[in-house]
Amino acid sequence: MHRPRYSDWVVCLACSSTSALDIAYPIFCNRGDTVLTECYTAVEGAGLQGIRVQGVAMDAEGLRPDALDEILRIWDTSASSKPRVLYTIPTGQNQTGIAETHDLIVIEDDPYHFLRLGMQFDDELNGQGNGGDSVLTAIDRFQAQAVPSYLSIDRSGRVVRLDSTSKILAPGLRAGWVTASSQVIRKFVAYQEVSTVGINGPTQLMLWKLLDETWGHEGFLLWLSNLSRQYQLRRDMLLRACEKYLPRGLVSWNCPQYGMFLWLQLVYRQHPLLRHQTTIDFNVKAFPAEKEIRIVSRALEHGVQVTKVSLFSPSPKRQGMFYIRSTSAAALAKDLSAGIKLLSDV
Structure with missing residues (x-):
């Protein structure tokens, strides 16, 4: 090969x-x-x-x-x-x-x-x-x-x-x-x-x-050709759900060409606590990590499992971006759209 x-x-x-x-x-x-x-x-x-x-x-x-x-x-x-x-x-x-x-x-x-x-x-x-x-x-x-x-x-x-x-x-x-x-x-x-x-x-x-x-x-x-085809169909279902439910002003993503994962980037600085920050001791650097934990935990409570990006960062305490990783591989195809809708609500 x-x-x-x-x-x-x-x-x-x-x-x-x-x-x-x-x-x-x-x-x-x-x-x-x-x-x-x-x-x-x-x-x-x-x-x-x-x-x-x-x-x-x-x-x-x-x-x-x-x-x-x-x-x-x-x-x-x-x-x-x-x-x-x-x-x-x-x-x-x-x-x-x-x-x-x-x-x-x-x-x-x-x-x-x-x-x-x-x-x-x-x-x-x-x-x-x-x-x-x-x-x-x-x-x-x-x-x-x-x-x-x-x-x-x-x-x-x-x-x-x-x-x-x-x-x-x-x-x-x-x-x-x-x-x-x-x-x-x-x-x-x-x-x-x-x-x-x-x-x-x-x-x-x-x-x-x-x-x-x-x-x-x-x-x-x-076999690999057919497998790729099936993963492509599932990826497309996930992307259509993202387009339908996720607010594009707050969430962005790139269409993956390989694999089974979709990374969602959140514009966390649009959060009201940051846009209308008035408290002097407010910890901006800790904000993404705190919200990441909250979103992932709340999503799991609602029946949706996504992964926090800090697990993949060599320096999770200093990460400057806010991502969540989703996958189209694990859920039933009929549940992919509903899962993104629940994540969007969270």
């Missing part, structure tokens, strides 16, 4: 991409080191290993390369060692040139790569044609519409790619795989031998029976 541009690449199995990331941190970092990430991402694992996390500014396409380059160029090495690792959940942007310049390892954690919400679907693409040519056309089109992965443009073996079955087959399998240079994979295998050991036998057997013996490469890609 990715065809790395160097020859010395190897794949090993892992007990999910979360487990693989827990192994990657001690391979590339010491306690006290800093890992660079998007300003909103999964950060808990690094902190548990004594690794600092610094967020990099983002835009609608993801992590901003100019912001990443500036952080690395002006890094004060007298205070701490320069970061050696960039952890990213990619959305199509290209940091490999920066990685070459600053000698970075790029951990590409990409569980949503195959959930493509911006594709053009038709009957052929969904495997409903009348012959083999239609199936091949569907596969070719699915591959052609993919945004290149970092692994596919890596020339020097500095990308460590983490893949997972949890978003594309079943979360309970707890299975994934790591692709990297042979040096790195040897470290992964050695670490697994004294920790998780490996994926359990029944899971490996189920995956082999499904992917190799039953589906094959073509069947797997047709």
